[in-house]
Amino acid sequence: SSGINAENISQFVSDMPLCMQRLMEGLQMNHHLRYGGRQELSLFLKGIGLNAEEALKFWQQQFTAAGPGSMTMEKFNKEYRYNFRHSYGLEGGHIRYKPWDCRTILSKPAPNKSEFHGCPYRDLRRGELSFQLQKLGLVDDTRLGEVLDLSEKGEYQTACTKVFELVNRDKIDSCLKQGLKVDESSIVHPNQYFDRSRYLDQ
Numbered sequence: 001s002s003g004i005n006a007e008n009i010s011q012f013v014s015d016m017p018l019c020m021q022r023l024m025e026g027l028q029m030n031h032h033l034r035y036g037g038r039q040e041l042s043l044f045l046k047g048i049g050l051n052a053e054e055a056l057k058f059w060q061q062q063f064t065a066a067g068p069g070s071m072t073m074e075k076f077n078k079e080y081r082y083n084f085r086h087s088y089g090l091e092g093g094h095i096r097y098k099p100w101d102c103r104t105i106l107s108k109p110a111p112n113k114s115e116f117h118g119c120p121y122r123d124l125r126r127g128e129l130s131f132q133l134q135k136l137g138l139v140d141d142t143r144l145g146e147v148l149d150l151s152e153k154g155e156y157q158t159a160c161t162k163v164f165e166l167v168n169r170d171k172i173d174s175c176l177k178q179g180l181k182v183d184e185s186s187i188v189h190p191n192q193y194f195d196r197s198r199y200l201d202q
């Protein structure tokens with residue numbers, strides 16, 4: 001197993017692409033995510049190895065934790081339990097839903113103000129995206145400007161790939177020095193971003 005569970009999942013946030021970090025943050029802030037966000041994040045989490053039982057525990061904890069937007073366990077069980085079990089193919093037609101790739105994410109309606117789904121390289125305004133990227137540790141103005149320009153030109157996945165390289169530059173160098181292969185292909189899937197980040201931790 002991946003060793004990822006409801007308790008330790010926050011340790012893996014820095015391995016996630018910006019889209020998923022934003023969803024995790026929105027969830028933590030509001031103790032809730034709207035439909036598009038729940039789908040995008042729950043399938044991603046399934047892809048990184050959070051099993052059905054741990055996923056239910058995770059969402060339950062998030063939705064019922066004390067704070068704004070929080071709900072009772074009863075309400076969670078009545079209104080959301082089915083939804084999350086469904087993402088894992090445990091309800092309904094037992095369909096195995098696959099985690100969404102970037103193309104699928106980009107094909108969905110963009111988020112409105114109170115939503116966190118989508119691709120931030122497309123959906124955030126320049127100032128907000130710049131702020132989020134600085135939070136990731138991107139402080140070099142030139143590099144930051146390059147990523148913002150790529151995003152404005154509609155090259156979202158190229159921007160995301162570049163951010164991955166900038167954020168992980170030291171780890172990439174150290175892997176290369178050890179003679180390890182480093183995948184430099186374009187990011188096309190949030191789970192690919194995550195796996196690539198975990199790989200660099202060896």
Ligand code: SF4
Nearest residue numbers: 017019102119160190
């Ligand atoms: Fe997420 Fe893909 Fe956008 Fe990167 S390019 S933030 S992985 S949707």
